[in-house]
Amino acid sequence: MDANLRASKQTLKLFAALTAKASSWHYGYALSRETGLQSGTLYPILMRLEERGWLETQWEAPQELPEKRGGRPPRHMYRLTSGGQAWAVEALSAMQSKAAVGTKSTLGGKTKPRGTLRPARQHTRIHMGEPVLEQG
Secondary structure, three states: OOOOOOOOHHHHHHHHHHHHOOOOOEEHHHHHHHHOOOHHHHHHHHHHHHHOOOEEEEEOOOOOOOHHHOOOOOOEEEEEOHHHHHHHHHHHHHHHHHHHHOOEEEEOOEEEEOOOOOOOOOOOOOOOOOOOOOOO
């Protein structure tokens, strides 16, 4: 995997859906439902993956439907290329290994739980000049 490219959480969700059935073609609407990604998030990711050569796309051939039902327009279909599949698997395994170790950080060979609470900072007011007494 290219060290300069990091996958977002949304891209990882998409990779998980695409790699679950790697050899199958996927429709955008089905990917949106499976991942929970809105079209404004999903389709730009799909376009970037295609531009990088990690995703192949094709248009579905219009299906023959009786005239009274009308014809459904062709849909765009998506599938990972072999390079995209390798990158997706590596990105997903990196995410899983981060998640497994994500609750601890190492410092000098010792582990320290992340997210520990620190004492609040003490704030002190410094007044310049003579103290002013409030009249009540």
